Amino acid sequence: MVPRAEFQSYYGRPVIKAPSWAPRDIAGYFFLGGLAGAGSVLAAGAHFTGRPVTATALKVSSVGAAGLSVAALIHDLGRPSRFTHMLRVFKPTSPMSVGSWLLGVYGPAAGLAAATAVSGTFRRVGAAATLGAALTGPAVATYTAVLAADTAVPAWHGAHRELPYLFAASATAAASGMALVAGPIRETGPARCAAVLAAAGDLAASTAAERRLGSVAETWREGRAGTLLRCARTLIVGGAAAGIAAPFLGRAARPAASVAGLALLAGSACTRFGVFAAGVASAEDPRHTVVPQRERLERERAAQENGGAYDPDKE
Secondary structure (H helix, E strand, C coil), X not given: CCCCCCCCCHHHCCCCCCCCCCHHHHHHHHHHHHHHHHHHHHHHHHHHCCCHHHHHHHHHHHHHHHHHHHHHHHHHHCCHHHHHHCCCCCCCCCHHHHHHHHHHHHHHHHHHHHHHHHHCCCHHHHHHHHHHHHHHHHHHHHHHHHHHHCCCCHHHHCXXXXXXXXXHHXXXXXXXXXXXXXXXXXXXXXXXXXXXXXXXXXXXXXXXXXXXXXXXXXXHHCHHHHHHHHHHHHHHHHHHHHHHHHHHCHHHHHHHHHHHHHHHHHHHHHHHHHHHHHHHHHHHCCHHHHHHHHHHHXXXXXXXXXXXXXXXXXX
């Protein structure tokens, strides 16, 4: 009997090329896009339920975050023309192409909503722009998860089902945090509820992603990525709990809400930077490219021996 072969790559080199994206630019782009998109959804809710201060604050923060996210993307691309060139065609099968057009549609709507809210003019136009930004906001907040999962990077592609839900929860946490920081206590009830849902969604999605990743999940638990993702869970859960408790603290309510909001924002940022770091770590370690393929072959072989067909989509 030949002993089971131990995996070795060619001179220990990675099997795939690690992402060349700059972490500060692209992970920041992920975070800011989530803050912008989810913020527009909460802004619309505040606008149409009579919470004007919170609505205006979220509209302004959303357009600011959208502008900074585009700036981060362009900085990573190197030249502004590379971003505008992506708008020359619309390719539904390309997450980057769809995302560029989403930003192109979302940005003007969010900008018009913020401008009319600050100036107090053209209220009907502002309401329509607010609704338009809210409709495109969820896609802006989550399409970056599809963009990452559509690569060969094991820690991203292996969690392609859970990653959009994790990014949605992270974006909701960021938007809720911004509402708690910028809005008066009397107007932040829905934001506090959204923060609780975001905390639950973040925990559920990250746990499911690690379960699906199998051996690759160690990149989510160890090193820089593990530290960031553990901090993210602590900050988001703690921020949500502090946000719920804030209205009952009397004079300390306003400071407590601000601290809770900052914790939610920081937790959301840690999630995006942690997922990015996990992807880079999984690409640089050749084990995480070959071992998942071996595990898949073993499951396929076991299914055939049991008289069934292996369907990876049912995992």
